Each structure stands twice: as structure tokens, then as C-alpha cells.
Amino acid sequence: MFAAIGLLGVFICVFGSFMIFGGKIGIILEALPGEFMTIGGAAICGFMVANSTHTIKQALGAVKRIFPGAKFHKKEYMELLSLLYQILKTMKTKGVLAIEQHIEKPLESNIFNAYPSIMKDPFTVKFIADYLRMFSIGVDNPHELEALMEQEIDKAKHEDLHSSHAFQTMADAMPALGIVAAVLGVIKTMASITEPPEVLGKLIGGALVGTFMGIFLSYCIIAPIASRLKGVAEEENQFYHVIRAAITSHLAGYAPQVSIEAARKKVPTEYMPDFNELEEALSAIS
Template identity: 55%
Template sequence: MFQIIGIVLLFGLVFGSFIMSGGKMDVIIEAAPHELMCILGAGIASFLISNSMTTIKATAGGFGKIFKGPKWNAADYRDLLSLLFLLTKTMKSKGVIALESHIEKPHESTIFGRYAKITHDHFAVDFICDTLRMMTMNLEDPHQVEDAMEKQLEKHHHEALEPAHALQSLADALPALGIVAAVLGVIKTMGSITEPPAVLGGMIGGALVGTFLGVFMAYGLVAPFALRLTSVVNEEGAFYKIIQAVLVAHLHGNAAQISVEIGRGNVPSPAQPSFAELEEALSQMPNE
């Protein structure tokens, strides 16, 4: 919502100030189509040249995140803590063998099945199951498990940030591409140097539109999009850090209730359930 308001304000205030100061939109409107063709065409071409197909597809999908925001909300964090509570409680009371059926086929698990949104996140499910699988193989050193989990998180986060980096690279290139378009306009103007000053003035003004559009799109649109996408990816990454915190706390010998309380402390403040809210959610769960 705020992104749409920001875009409206961006165009309204920039072009509104130009009009209020006596500027004529005719020159910009006339020059914009071919200037945009040059700038955006070169920008898209450089984007395709410099990125893999995976990154290109992820960038296209990233625009949904820019406008929708992080996929996880307060209820999802509460569900995650409840899921981890069930898993660690089962492991404590029944042993790691009792978890094998749940971690080998999580989509058929009665525990995972209670939390459909989490189950549909492949990385979250794999991250939980792979870690629990290591524990069933008697890898119970908390420091080794934490290190292995940290490397998985770093890899996932690095890959998730690729679209944001690609957008930022495009934003860095657009001002220079705007200059390219402007130079082409100046070359065109110099080829018509015998024209009267009024005509030459219009041609130079049209050429400068290229510089304006390159800078405007870079710092007004694409760079903020890249920054917003980075912020969303970082917020979503906090969800997976909770998994690490709870499972490592469990390996340190803490009770299930204590482990999820440690995890609750790491939940971002806007989405963090209170102690009472989490306790109520846990008390309402049927025994597994």
C-alpha cells in the first residue's frame, strides 16, 4: 500500500513541481517514447546479459514481495513456535525414533499437517527435517549442529538476495544509460546545426530528457525497489533463524517449553507473540 502511495507521490511531486515552475510537458511527452526505448531497452538487455535465468525469474517474482511485503505474519511465528514445541516435546518424551515418520514424510505428518502455510514452504520444512535427521544420526553436539544450520541459512539467504542485487545493479546502470540516450540526442542535434535556435532548443531539450529519465528511474523507482526487496528478504530470513534458535536450545538439554521461549525471544518485535499468547496457543494443542 505504502509503495503505491510512494509511486503516486513520486510522479505527482516531481512533474508537478516542473509544471508549477513553468515547465512544458510537451517536450518530455514527445521525447519520452524513444528515450525510454533506448534506456529501458539497454537496461533490460544488460539485465539479461548479467543474470542467470533463475535470477531473472526470481526478480520477476520479487515484485510481488515488494508490494505485498514479507510472507510471514505474527500468526505464522506463533504457529512455527507451536510446531517446534510439538517436535521437541515428542523428541524429549518419546525419543528421536518417534520423529522418523514425521521427518521422512512431513507432508503426511500429523504434526506438520496442522500448519499448512509452513508445510508449503519447502525450505522451512527441509531445514527442520534435515536438522532433526542429523539428530537421529546421533549428531548431538549443539555447536556442530548450529554451525551446519548457519551455513544452510547463509546459503539460502544469499540466494534469496540475488534478485535484489540484480535490481540494484540495474539502478546503478540507468543513469549512465540515460547519458547514452542524451548523447545520441546531442549527436542528432549536431547533425541539424543549421536549423534555427528554436528548433535546436527543442532538440537539445529532448536529448536532456534522456538524462532526466535515467536518473529518475534509477533513484526514484528501481533503487527503492531493490532496497525494499532486500528488506523483505531480511525479514523473511528471521523466520528461519527461529528454527535454528529453538532446535539448538533443545540440543543444549532445555525442555520444550524453554526452547520455544528462547525462540520467541528472537522473533522480530512487530510479530512477536507475548509470553501469555504463546502459552495459550501451546495449552490448546492436543497431545501428539
């Protein structure tokens, strides 16, 4: 919500103040199509040159994450901790073989399906199942398993950050593209040097719109989008560190309750349930 309010506020503050203090918005609107074609078109084409097809598709898909933000909130963390507790408790009381059917076919598992918020994220389900499977086939060194999990978590974060890097690169280029558009406008103005002052003034104003648009799009629109996507990727990545903490703590020999408490400490502060709240939720699990 705040992202939408912020973007709306940018337009109101920039263009609203311009008109309130005597600016003629008509000059900007008249020059906008040509300047936007020069700046926006060049930026989009450069974006296509600089990035792979996969990154372009990923970046375009990531735009929808700007307004809702990270997909994991307190509800998802509570379900994740409850799921991990149920799995670890089953392993502790009934042995590793008791969860084999659940990790081999998690989509058909009554344990996994009891937590619909987790089932909505295929990567989370696969991540949990893969490392529990490794545990079940004999990987019993917590440090080795933790290192493997860290590698995959870092890889996922690196790939998820491609979108923000792509938009940031575009934002960095925008001011220079604005200068290109302005220079083209000056060239056009010089070709009409014999025109009366009111015509020249309009042409020069249109040329300066290019510089304005390049800076405006860079620092007020695209760079904030890049920063927002980076923050979302980093926040969502923390979800998998919670899983890592629970599984490696269990592998180190801790009781399920202790392992889940170690995982709870990895939850971002704004979403972290307090000890009693989580204890009440876990006590309801059979």
C-alpha cells in the same frame, strides 16, 4: 501498501510539480519513447549479460514481493513456534522415534498439517525435517548442528539476495545510460543547427529528457526496488533463525518451553508475541 503509495507519490511529486510550475509535459512525452528505448533497452540487455538465467528468472519472480513484502508475519511465527513446541514436546515425552514418521513424510504428517501457514513454504518444512532427521540419526552436538544450520541459512540468504543485487547493478548503470541518451540527443541537435531557435529548443529539451530519465529511473524506481527486495530477503531469513534457536536449544538439553522461549526471542520485534500470548497458544496444544 506503503510501497505502492510511495511509487505513486514519486510520479505525482516529480511530474506534478513539473506541470504545476509551468513545465510542458508534452516535450517529455514526445521524447519518452525514443529515450526509454535507448535507456531501458540498454539496461535490460545489460541486465541479461550481467546475470545468469537463474538469477534473471529469480529477479523477475521477486518483483511480486515488492508490494506485499515478507511472507512471514505474526500468524506465521505463532504457527512456527507452536509447531516446534509440539515436535519438541513429543520428542521429550515419547522419544525421538515418535517423530520419525513425521520428519520422513512431513506432507502426510498430522503434526505438520495442523499448521497450514507453515506448509505453504516448502523450504521451511524441508529445513525443519532435515535437521530433525540429523538429530534422530545421532548428531547430538548442539554446536555442530548449529554450525550446519547457520551455513544453510547463510546460503539461502545469499541466494535470495541475488535479485536485489541484480536490480541495484541496473540502478547504478541508469544515470550513465541517461547521459548516453542525452549525448545522442545532442548529436541529433547539432545535425539540425541551422533550424530556428524553437526547433533547436525542442531538440535540446528532448535530449535532456534522457539525462532526466536515467536519474529518475535509477534513484526513484529501480534502486528503491532493490532496497525493498533486500529488506524482504533479510526479514524472511530471520524465520529460519527461529527454527535454529529452538532445535539447538533442545539439543543442548533444555525443556521444550525453554527452547521455544529462546526461539521467540529471535522473532522480529514487530511480529514477536509476548510471553503470555505464546504461553496461552502452547497450552492449547495436547
